[in-house]
Amino acid sequence: MPEGSTERQTALTSHAGREIAEPVRDDERNVRCPDCDKVVSASKGSHPAPDDAPTDRIWGWQCGVCENTLPSNALRENAPTFNDRITAVEVTFRDGSQRLVPAPKTHVYSGDQA
Ligand SMILES: [Zn+2]
Numbered sequence: 199m200p201e202g203s204t205e206r207q208t209a210l211t212s213h214a215g216r217e218i219a220e221p222v223r224d225d226e227r228n229v230r231c232p233d234c235d236k237v238v239s240a241s242k243g244s245h246p247a248p249d250d251a252p253t254d255r256i257w258g259w260q261c262g263v264c265e266n267t268l269p270s271n272a273l274r275e276n277a278p279t280f281n282d283r284i285t286a287v288e289v290t291f292r293d294g295s296q297r298l299v300p301a302p303k304t305h306v307y308s309g310d311q312a
Pocket residue numbers: 231232233234235236261262263264265266
């Protein structure tokens with residue numbers, strides 16, 4: 199029997215382990231991690247997306263403990279609340295649901311890659 203067999207695959211450039219989950223909003227309008235209940239409101243910004251997402255980063259919050267990316271809401275691609283550096287992409291959440299989320303335009307993979 200080999201000692202300490204480590205079969206974890208790690209790729210430096212991948213965001214393996216990242217999951218997209220719905221943020222939880224509490225009565226005091228805090229944003230919380232759905233897994234550990236940590237208040238993540240202050241992490242608003244762009245955060246790594248899972249490898250299979252159509253973008254490298256997603257705008258919203260993250261839980262540094264659980265490696266959850268918690269997207270903000272996006273109703274359509276040119277929502278008036280976006281500035282010209284944010285667009286909306288459809289991503290798949292860990293529960294299999296899909297919806298539009300905000301993402302920095304420069305991080306969205308272009309569709310015309312061969
Ligand atoms: Zn968490």
